[in-house]
Amino acid sequence: MESILTVTNLTKKFGFLTAVNDLSFTIEKGNVYGILGPNGSGKSTTLGIVLNVVNPSNGSFSWFNGNLTTHQALKKVGAIIERPNFYPYMTAVQNLKLVCKIKEVPHDKIEEKLELVGLLDRKNSKFSTYSLGMKQRLAIASALLNDPVILILDEPTNGLDPQGIHQIREIIKTIASQGTTILLASHLLDEVEKVCSHVIILRKGEKLYSGRVDDMLASYGFFELKSEQTDALIDFLEKHASFGTIKQENGVIKVILKEEMDAKTLNQHLFEKGIVLSHLVKRKESLEEQFLTLTSNTQKHA
Amino acid sequence: MLRLLQIEFIKLWNNRASKILIISYFTLLVCMALLAAIKFDIGPVKFHIADQGVFNFPYIWHLNTWIAGGLKLFFAIVIVSMMANEYSNKTIKQNLIDGLSKKEFIASKFLTVFTFSLISTLFVFLVSLVLGLFYSDYTELSIIFSDLEYLLAYFVKLLGFFSFCLFLGILVKRSAFALGFLIVWYAIENLALRFLVWWFAGSEASSTFMKYLPLESMSNLIKEPVSRFNAVQSVVAQMGETFNKDYNIHFYEILIVLCWTAIFIYLSYALLKRRDL
Numbered sequence: 265m266e267s268i269l270t271v272t273n274l275t276k277k278f279g280f281l282t283a284v285n286d287l288s289f290t291i292e293k294g295n296v297y298g299i300l301g302p303n304g305s306g307k308s309t310t311l312g313i314v315l316n317v318v319n320p321s322n323g324s325f326s327w328f329n330g331n332l333t334t335h336q337a338l339k340k341v342g343a344i345i346e347r348p349n350f351y352p353y354m355t356a357v358q359n360l361k362l363v364c365k366i367k368e369v370p371h372d373k374i375e376e377k378l379e380l381v382g383l384l385d386r387k388n389s390k391f392s393t394y395s396l397g398m399k400q401r402l403a404i405a406s407a408l409l410n411d412p413v414i415l416i417l418d419e420p421t422n423g424l425d426p427q428g429i430h431q432i433r434e435i436i437k438t439i440a441s442q443g444t445t446i447l448l449a450s451h452l453l454d455e456v457e458k459v460c461s462h463v464i465i466l467r468k469g470e471k472l473y474s475g476r477v478d479d480m481l482a483s484y485g486f487f488e489l490k491s492e493q494t495d496a497l498i499d500f501l502e503k504h505a506s507f508g509t510i511k512q513e514n515g516v517i518k519v520i521l522k523e524e525m526d527a528k529t530l531n532q533h534l535f536e537k538g539i540v541l542s543h544l545v546k547r548k549e550s551l552e553e554q555f556l557t558l559t560s561n562t563q564k565h566a
Numbered sequence: 567m568l569r570l571l572q573i574e575f576i577k578l579w580n581n582r583a584s585k586i587l588i589i590s591y592f593t594l595l596v597c598m599a600l601l602a603a604i605k606f607d608i609g610p611v612k613f614h615i616a617d618q619g620v621f622n623f624p625y626i627w628h629l630n631t632w633i634a635g636g637l638k639l640f641f642a643i644v645i646v647s648m649m650a651n652e653y654s655n656k657t658i659k660q661n662l663i664d665g666l667s668k669k670e671f672i673a674s675k676f677l678t679v680f681t682f683s684l685i686s687t688l689f690v691f692l693v694s695l696v697l698g699l700f701y702s703d704y705t706e707l708s709i710i711f712s713d714l715e716y717l718l719a720y721f722v723k724l725l726g727f728f729s730f731c732l733f734l735g736i737l738v739k740r741s742a743f744a745l746g747f748l749i750v751w752y753a754i755e756n757l758a759l760r761f762l763v764w765w766f767a768g769s770e771a772s773s774t775f776m777k778y779l780p781l782e783s784m785s786n787l788i789k790e791p792v793s794r795f796n797a798v799q800s801v802v803a804q805m806g807e808t809f810n811k812d813y814n815i816h817f818y819e820i821l822i823v824l825c826w827t828a829i830f831i832y833l834s835y836a837l838l839k840r841r842d843l
C-alpha cells in the first residue's frame with residue numbers, strides 16, 4: 265500500500281518535559297486514522313512536527329516516501345490544527361484566495377468548498393464576524409481547497425455546540441466517503457470510534473497501541489457480578505485461569521476475561537461451588553473502556 | 567518571486583490600517599513639493615524658499631533624500647505590524663501549514679520591503695526632478711544627473727532600516743513593543759554605547775565606532791544638507807568660521823548598511839527556523 269507519512273523515532277522535548285517520546289508510525293493511503301490520547305499526551309505536538317511548525321528534538325519523518333520536501337508535500341495536505349487562524353480583517357473569499365496563492369492552486373474551487381461547508385451565503389463577511397463553528401468550517405473549506413491527498417484534523421469539534429459538532433462530523437464523513445485519507449486527533453473517543461478505521465493511542469508522548477480499531481475492540485469482554493458471598497466469589501475468580509483483572513465498584517465485581525466464556529458456563533460453575541449470583545451481565549468493552557484500561561495500565565507500570 | 571509578492575500584497579492591501587498608512591506615506595512624499603510654496607512675508611522680511619536656491623541641481627538630490635529619509639519612521643509602523651500581526655493572528659503558523667516554507671515566508675517579507683524602498687526612491691526621484699526643473703537655476707542634463715548616488719544611498723538606507731523593523735517584528739512579536747524597542751535601541755546606540763566607548767577609548771574612537779552601529783550607520787549615509795546650503799555658508803563665513811564637512815557618500819558606508827541588512831534578514835530567518843510555533 266502507498267504510504268503517505270512515515271514517522272520514525274520522533275522525540276520532542278520542551279525543557280525537562282518530553283512531549284513526544286520515540287514515536288514511530290506509518291499512515292497509509294485510503295484509511296481513516298485516529299490519534300487518541302488525553303490532553304497533553306503529545307497529539308498536537310506530533311502533528312505540529314510533521315506540519316513543519318515545531319522542530320523535532322530527535323528522529324525524523326517523511327512525506328510520500330520522502331519524494332517531496334516538507335513544504336512541497338504540505339501543498340498536497342489539508343490541515344487544521346487547534347484554533348482556526350485567518351486574517352481577521354479579510355473576508356472568507358479573500359482569505360481563501362490567499363491560501364490558493366500559497367498552495368499554488370487556481371481560485372475556481374473556492375465557491376465549491378464554501379458550499380460544501382455551508383458558508384456560501386456569508387462568503388463576503390469578514391472573518392472576525394464569524395462564530396467559532398463558522399470559523400472551524402471555513403478552516404475545513406480552506407484545507408480542502410487543493411483537494412488534499414490527506415486531511416489532518418486536530419480536535420476539530422473542540423469548543424463547538426452540539427449542532428456545530430454534528431455539522432463537522434457530517435463533513436468529515438462526507439470527505440472520508442470520497443476516499444480521502446484522514447488523520448484525526450481527538451480525545452473524544454466516540455468521535456474516533458464512529459469515524460476511524462485505524463487508531464494510534466498516545467499517553468505522555470508514548471505510543472500505547474497502533475492498529476485497527478476492530479482488533480483493539482476484539483477482546484473477550486467482561487462480566488459484571490454481584491453476590492452475597494463476595495469473598496468466596498473473589499476467591500473463585502482469582503484461582504480460575506480464565507479471568508484477568510478483578511475490580512470492585514459499588515458492590516459490583518467487574519472481571520475481565522482472558523479467554524472465551526459465556527455467561528451460562530460461569531453461572532453453572534459458580535452454582536456448583538455453592539455461590540449464588542444476584543447479578544450477572546456479560547459485556548463487550550467500548551473503545552472508551554478499552555482506552556481507559558490501556559492508559560491506566562501503563563500508568564501503574566510507569 | 568511574483569507569487570511571494572502577491573501573497574504579501576493580499577495581506578497588506580486588505581488591511582485598512584496598512585492601506586491608509588501606505589497611501590499617507592506616499593502622499594507625504596509628494597507633499598515635499600509643497601516646501602516650495604513656503605513663503606514668509608512679514609513686513610520687511612520677505613522669504614521664499616524656492617528663491618533661495620535650495621532646489622538647485624544637484625543639491626536638491628541631497629536635500630530631498632535627507633528630508634524624505636525622516637519619513638521612514640512613519641512607514642516603520644507598517645513594516646513592524648506586518649510582521650508582528652502574523653504572530654498575533656497566528657497566521658504565520660497557518661501559512662507554514664498551508665505549504666509556505668520558512669525561507670519563502672521571510673523572502674516574501676523582504677521582497678515587499680525591497681519593493682517599497684524602490685517605489686519610495688522612485689517617488690523621491692520624480693518629485694525632486696519636477697521640483698528641480700521648476701526652480702533650479704541650472705538645467706543642463708549633466709548637472710541634473712550628477713550626484714545621483716544620494717538616491718542609491720536613500721534606497722540602501724530604507725532597505726536597511728526596514729529590514730531592521732522586520733527583524734524587530736519577528737523578535738518581539740508585538741507591534742507596539744517592537745516599535746518601543748526601536749526607540750530603546752536608538753537610545754542604547756546614542757547614549758549607552760556612544761559614551762561607553764568614549765569613556766574607555768576617547769572621543770575619536772567613539773565616533774569611529776558609531777559608524778558601524780546599525781541605526782547610526784543608516785542615518786550617517788546621508789549627512790544633513792542644511793549647512794551646505796549657500797545662505798547658511800555665507801552667514802557662517804560672515805562670522806569668520808568655515809565648515810569643513812564631508813558630505814559625500816562613501817562606498818564603505820553603503821557596504822556597512824548592506825551588511826546590517828543581510829545580518830537582520832538572516833537573523834530573522836534563523837529565529838523563525840529555531841522557534842516552535
